[in-house]
Amino acid sequence: MNETYAKLKTRLAVAFDLGAIGRRGIPGLLFWDQQTMMPPGGTRVRAEQLATLSRVANDFFVSSETERLLEEVRPYEESLDYESDEASLIRVARQDFEKASRVPADLRADMSRASSHGLEAWTRAKASSDFETFLPALERNIELRHRYIECFDPADEPYDILLDDFERGMKTAQVRTIFERLKEEQVPLIAEIGERDDPSLDAVVNGDYPVDAQRAICHEVVELFGYRPGTWRLDPTVHPFASGPSIDDIRITTHYAEGNLASLFATMHEYGHGIYEHGVDPAYERTPLGGGVSLGLHESQSRMWENLVGRSLPFWRFFYPRLQAAFPSQLASVDVETFYRAANRVHPSLIRIHADEATYNLHIILRFELEQDIFNGRVELRELPEIWNARMHEYLGVDVPDNAHGVLQDMHWGGGHIGYFSTYALGNVISLQIWERVLSDITDLHEQFERGEFEALKEWLRDRLHRHGRKFTPAETLEKVVGGPIDAGPYLRYLREKHGAAAAV
């Protein structure tokens, strides 16, 4: 092995251990611990510990020594095949380095502080439903994002630079084209579904579901989907997320609420994130190639296990008797088709995180459009609540009663994460592109689900997608899996077939 390459790899491993680079979109051990295990008394010092780790890791990575090694390794890099692990590691490290070294330490510190303050202000504002309380923090976050954008060479659109942090290489114009098409088809489709809505289905998934039985059934589904024993855990938390301290140490979380079965679908969702991280080539552990390649690709995996597997009739034909056994008094008199329809009920609502698979994207498109308007100076920040409410009516036909259920519902803007939302809808779109490929390769997939078998799907995903980690760009990765660029077609076909006028169980 090339000596400079070996030195570079060792240096990157240290930066990786310190938690700085690479694992985009999936939190580390300290976050997991804070959300699941830490006594509340630890909060203040934990914030200091996190800040220290991130600062030390950044200083270590964005250093003249890293720069020197990246320069020195160039002849070796050029002698290698583009697709070799070595060339890829150097290439991705170089991209990470070039991006990270553009941002002065002062600005990074300002952004980090503003993010903490913003989240704190958002928490207060949401509690009182008062947008004015949040406005100064939002202004500060936006101002700092403008300064952040100025650190980079001009892009086609300034927003491209923000988007790139979450979906490397994706352009705002591409997202706009996809979202326009989604909106065009989804708005009328949702109106059409609404005419056939059966609100009585609500009582099936919302009812008295004891938490202990939920916990058991959530563990059962994770084992069924195929986590290897000794490589994962599932814990309760307030807001579900997945964390991966290492490839064979995957930790997912879910939220158990007495009144509904949402924990089960949240578990499947986080399983999808977790199994992506677990499927990365073990050779990429502690390198910049570790972890999922982008938030969009990550979300395609969580959405796939939640919606395409977990809300499918074949899955429920196998799993429903187990669910009935866990909740006999609640479900004994409900048949599997009724449960399936309840789990798939489309119903426009106020809150993004509770939205069904057909209305979800419109929540995202609204946020993407507002972020565009903000960065292009087309709206005043103080007008946001009004515009939010008008668009919610236009796209989903719902009336927002207050800002806590409207513009203040998400924490992202408080934390300064502008450009993040789009990746959720991109994930939905990509999940169906991949799914069409899966179905054409595994022709008896639904029969397998009906027998409770998920191994073939899991292996297909690992082999085609997961193992690559961050080796290729998101676009290259998608190209390898589906043979082309991002395309809304499969997703819209799926929605029409499942929920359109012709759909029937």
Next chain:
Amino acid sequence: MNETYAKLKTRLAVAFDLGAIGRRGIPGLLFWDQQTMMPPGGTRVRAEQLATLSRVANDFFVSSETERLLEEVRPYEESLDYESDEASLIRVARQDFEKASRVPADLRADMSRASSHGLEAWTRAKASSDFETFLPALERNIELRHRYIECFDPADEPYDILLDDFERGMKTAQVRTIFERLKEEQVPLIAEIGERDDPSLDAVVNGDYPVDAQRAICHEVVELFGYRPGTWRLDPTVHPFASGPSIDDIRITTHYAEGNLASLFATMHEYGHGIYEHGVDPAYERTPLGGGVSLGLHESQSRMWENLVGRSLPFWRFFYPRLQAAFPSQLASVDVETFYRAANRVHPSLIRIHADEATYNLHIILRFELEQDIFNGRVELRELPEIWNARMHEYLGVDVPDNAHGVLQDMHWGGGHIGYFSTYALGNVISLQIWERVLSDITDLHEQFERGEFEALKEWLRDRLHRHGRKFTPAETLEKVVGGPIDAGPYLRYLREKHGAAAAV
């Protein structure tokens, strides 16, 4: 505030966050996570993460920048009162720095590797009871400790340098004097107790105790002793320990075994460690003054809550009805005096960690003497099993059946921790010095225990001992609490009164 001092403090806080310095004798978050939560799949990468953190923290602390700040701050230090927090922080940081900077990075790395290999060899050797398997690793550890000793100025005895890592400032000669006195009195005392032993008591604490009820009663005792809600947790593990990621985030562990009530006494023991860390002045958080001052003082606190509180008759007069309620079928027909005698049965045995309070020290003294002989070249390492077995017979009258129950029982030598064992017995001795003071200040202490009140004891300990953290040396700290140096008198008085011929319930 002096500017250099502020810079130094910030730098030390970073080193502290990275987990290097200060918290002697109490493990950090990554260790806690590994022992309680981590899926086994995470083991390999966790070792890398721990090595990285320790290396980066050490490099950061033992740096020319720290050295420069420590020089520059000297005039300010000299202008301050010895007992001021600022002077103490600089003084302790300087001592830590001088000690850490003596050891070359290569030797540190060699010791760390040898420790890993040694623990691995020890695990295999213990499983097969074969000392020969362990011998090369032990030889390597001893050789590296000799090299370590050579890094420092000559001490009265080379062993002083090893001891200093666990009990700053303590001399081998002092320990020897104390241990000689303990041995002289404890060996005949134990023989005397043995003549009055009632083996039938064994059946009281060893029986069918379901783990769920043990868990509930362990949580109850921790709450009773007085951890503040939201600042601690208690989890199961294989080998009990206490961890403190921060002052208000204390995590203790215990081991639940179906067949006995040892979990309860282990919980009280770890409570003692945890409440010491929790009682340190919050101003010392993230500074070299944080954490307990030495292993001996730490052990004095764990032993106090386990033995002086948790095995006392006044405590059981209050708590026994609760224990009976938790285990009605096991304990309904056992009266409190019988239970008290069972919990205090003195019975020489093979294994240190299962030893009762009267025989425990002899296990330690044996190890201390062997470590002396090893470092003074008076024994060949391969003779250790034979010598071990002979001394076990001499001190405790027991015959060692195999090395797994003899010289191979403890992991310490495998990990290279030579000089550590003494602190356990020093802790026993110190616990009684402090206890005599407590009893003379809180004259109705036993009446308080009988009412289930432990607040006065906890506050006394916090005010006299815990809050000081590492501000003073262990000897200065002890002087402040008990008004004199370490002294075996109170401990021997206690043993005679509790277990001697005149003792009666």
